[in-house]
Amino acid sequence: MNRKFAVNSRDHKIKIISAGHAAPAPISLIGEEPLSIRVQGMPYAVVMRTPGDEKAHVAGFCLGEGIVDQPDDITNIAFCDGEDTNVVTVTLTADRRTRIADHLDRRTYISQTSCGICGKSIVDDLVQALTPVPDGDPLDAQRALDRLIHLGDHQPLRAKTRAAHAAAIYDRDLARLSIAEDVGRHNALDKSIGMLFMDNRLSQAHLLTLSSRISYELVQKAARARIPVILAVSRPTALAVQLATALNMTLASLGKNDDLMVYCHAWRLDGSSKPTAQE
Template sequence: MIQDKHCKIITLSDRRKEDITLELIREVPLSIRVQGKSHTVIMRTPGDEVAHVAGFCLGEGLVDSMDDFSTLGYCEQDINVVTVTLKPERVHLIPDILKRKGFISQTSCGICGKELIDDLKQNLTTLPETSKVSMEAGLHCLDSLSAHQMVLYSCHAAALFTKEGGFLSVGEDVGRHNALDKSVGKLLVQDRLDMADLLVLSSRISYELVQKAARAGISVIFSVSGPTALAVELAESIGMALVSRKKNKGLLVFCGEDRLLSD
């Protein structure tokens, strides 16, 4: 269960005080073991463990597709541990990634912008020019994001759509990176990730989310909040469009205007 901790709180409005009970979002550790060794521990909202780890492995460059996994799963007695075994041929291709102590989804990594961009681009390729998204479809998907969420309170959401605006998957979590990993992972394990062209986020667009989206082949991101400067720099370098909503009305296109089709 995502919401299972009851908490008594006080509400204040119009100089009136009222005691109420709310269900709060859980945040618990998920241990990821790769090739029999502890790889990392993620604080996350319980649920979609296998999809979460599949998306994480794709975003971090551990795999390029489901074919790179030998096994992926967890013991039903302990859903806080997911074990990953890669095929031998994949292990030989990524020795540096397996040894890496830091991860893409760490904003405070201490790496300067230029070094980070150069490092990230080694695992990315320029997105196909043929992948374009309708502005109208993107706006509709942005407006409808909440309709696809099970939990609105305290959770980030990341939803994937086709270029025509068809809904594919959604991930929700206290961490915006986890939400995206879950959404991507659901399609990856179903072998449907190639259908996704549009990502819609409830959070700001950070460089980590651009990296993860690019690894998933996503060419357009719409978000309720704007991107960071580093996110725009990375997105521009691979031909990705970043769009967010203006405070009053309309949209802000930060890069990749040629990805957007006017209706």
Template sequence: MSSPPARSRAARVPAVVLDADGGERRGPERLAGEEPLEIRVAGPDGAVVGTTATMRTPGDDFELAAGLLRAEGVIAAREDVAEIRYCTDVDVQRYNVVTAHLRRAPRRDLAARTLMATASCGVCGTASIDELCERVPPVGGTAVVDAAVLATLPDALREAQPLFHRTGGTHGAGVFALDGTPLVVREDVGRHNALDKALGARFLAGADDRDAIVVLSGRVSFELVQKTAAAGIPVIAAVSAPSSLAVQTAGRLGVTLAAFVRDGRATVYAHPQRVRAASGVAG
């Protein structure tokens, strides 16, 4: 179920670069690709029972579909998915349409969400925040991460973002072991898509991430906390700020949320007991 070669992860476009000294340079600039992805869901009989769409950077499309459907509660176990493949009933957009074929009926009514999402809107169309939290159990476990390891994670994530280094235009999301070892890193123009790709990769691999950390290159919104909790991952480390709702949701769903992780510092907003500082486990 691996994706074919990306059709347009990065594209060259004409541009004029204006220098501080008044000069200018004309030539191509490399930008992150962005194209629509339609995700279809087919039941055990092969009939399409739901469709959603998002704007994404092409590549890792099957992982994106799996991650998004898991976060939405449509699938819950690796065994739910028979296969994910590109559709053959389209021409120009054939690598922009995928179908997730399920072994059992969707675990959630697909009519409960809207048909269009965007690269910056991860769980749009959900009836309510309470409904999301009710179907995602709180994350438990005894995972503890050293503060010194936590501080290294944003730099480790950045080092594993080749598309960002080429274009400067992608978000990164990764799943790391408690000792700071990267397990998977994915990039996308959308923060939610990048996380869906990373979590989808781990889901399709049948990985157990109860002792793992999600690392994000940007700010933390409610949806990113919800996706992390749905994957059963106990810790989020982000280089930028969380929203107030993200903090509330992390507290409610048992997720340790550390933000502003940079320059050797971190601010822990929820469940600090999973972070071990030099003086001992935080309270």
């Protein structure tokens, strides 16, 4: 964790009622606190998240929002007034600040601005702002599925609280590069991406596994990180599939009897060749 006093879970006493009898029991509850993200000293967004990995979280968030494209766009990520605060500020290079001046002046929050906008315009706008991911190499579907099935084995916070989402990223050989947990699925992905982004290893990312459903915002974040394959425990939304299809990304989820349900660009997982534009 980044913060000296970060608390990602708290002990709590409850009563368990069974067959008409009540008995006390200890339980751990997942922590949730606001995190204020400032860019160039100005407020940009406030997210509710589980404390821990704040700097990676903010780096991944900024990549997903289009605030940065490369780690070198950031001159500093720091806590305000000490590491026991819930405020992190990002300082950009002068060149990057000039390039995204309009974006910052609007203070748009891309990942959370779907209210009042039709699905078609969301996809059209995002496809224009994003670049389709490269084809890359197909993956061994069974081994990739195994990574998804065993995602929970690498979630100590979930084991403790039963309330944490996770995002894990793997390379082409399906070796794990990063994993993060958080009360929010968007936050877990920002943290996992941010860890690699800050370490200049994001180019190695090839597979993302999620403990949650796949929403269009998560597809957007993965597209910004250039991750071509997403596997999740729950099914995607129709909008997520529409966006992933346009961005040349493969989406799949866990089916009955641990089957793999693939929604678009199945060639990366089913061993077939990529269809031509005419097919």
